[in-house]
Amino acid sequence: MPLEVLIRTVTEADKSEVLAVVRDAFSVGNADGREEVEIVESIWSLDCQVPAGDLVALSGGEIVGHILASLGSLSGVVIPGIAPLSVRSDCQRQGVGSALMATALRHLEVQQFPFVVLLGNPTYYGRFGFRASGPWGIHYLPVGMNNPHFQLLQFDEDCEVLTGEYVYSWEVQANAQP
Numbered sequence: 001m002p003l004e005v006l007i008r009t010v011t012e013a014d015k016s017e018v019l020a021v022v023r024d025a026f027s028v029g030n031a032d033g034r035e036e037v038e039i040v041e042s043i044w045s046l047d048c049q050v051p052a053g054d055l056v057a058l059s060g061g062e063i064v065g066h067i068l069a070s071l072g073s074l075s076g077v078v079i080p081g082i083a084p085l086s087v088r089s090d091c092q093r094q095g096v097g098s099a100l101m102a103t104a105l106r107h108l109e110v111q112q113f114p115f116v117v118l119l120g121n122p123t124y125y126g127r128f129g130f131r132a133s134g135p136w137g138i139h140y141l142p143v144g145m146n147n148p149h150f151q152l153l154q155f156d157e158d159c160e161v162l163t164g165e166y167v168y169s170w171e172v173q174a175n176a177q178p
């Protein structure tokens with residue numbers, strides 16, 4: 001049964017609750033969600049979110065999910081990357097992740113980005129139209145060349161896809177430091 005949610009942009013007042021949701025979603029098995037929390041904090045501190053790409057899903061006034069798209073780089077061109085997508089563990093498999101992704105993709109498409117990338121489970125993200133990026137010549141080197149988990153969704157199929165190594169927003173900044 002889908003959970004009815006309201007989706008809106010993150011506000012300053014939401015931030016600690018968002019981090020708690022991210023930590024909770026990624027605390028699976030031996031993982032404690034710290035890496036994903038640090039990614040969100042880095043993006044916020046660098047202020048490199050895509051406009052309208054930092055979204056929460058609310059149910060009963062509580063934050064139950066979050067998605068974050070930020071401005072990474074592919075061969076010097078600004079390309080959005082989605083990371084992370086988090087749904088509170090007690091609200092998973094009720095359509096919240098799908099609703100957040102659908103809204104984020106609409107917001108990215110109207111901003112006329114040629115495509116968006118992410119790293120994740122191909123079975124899950126395939127349902128939104130994501131495909132392995134390797135055949136397009138786009139790689140995310142931390143997970144190795146042609147890793148099927150690194151995926152791309154084209155908004156305009158006639159648009160020429162760039163090739164090269166993708167660098168997420170927080171990595172662009174880290175690489176730029178002396």
Ligand SMILES: CC(C)(COP(=O)(O)OP(=O)(O)OC[C@H]1O[C@@H](n2cnc3c(N)ncnc32)[C@H](O)[C@@H]1OP(=O)(O)O)[C@@H](O)C(=O)NCCC(=O)NCCS
Pocket residue numbers: 025026084085086087088091092093094095096097098099119120121123124
């Ligand atoms: C993955 C995640 C974002 C999906 O959000 P969700 O709200 O639970 O998913 P939805 O309700 O929109 O979609 C449910 C469908 O996705 C599938 N699904 C959910 N999580 C999945 C996963 N990790 N891998 C593959 N499929 C998954 C379910 O089997 C279900 O399929 P069905 O519709 O055929 O039954 C959420 O489960 C989550 O936060 N997980 C922990 C953190 C995480 O793994 N984030 C993604 C990083 S790539």
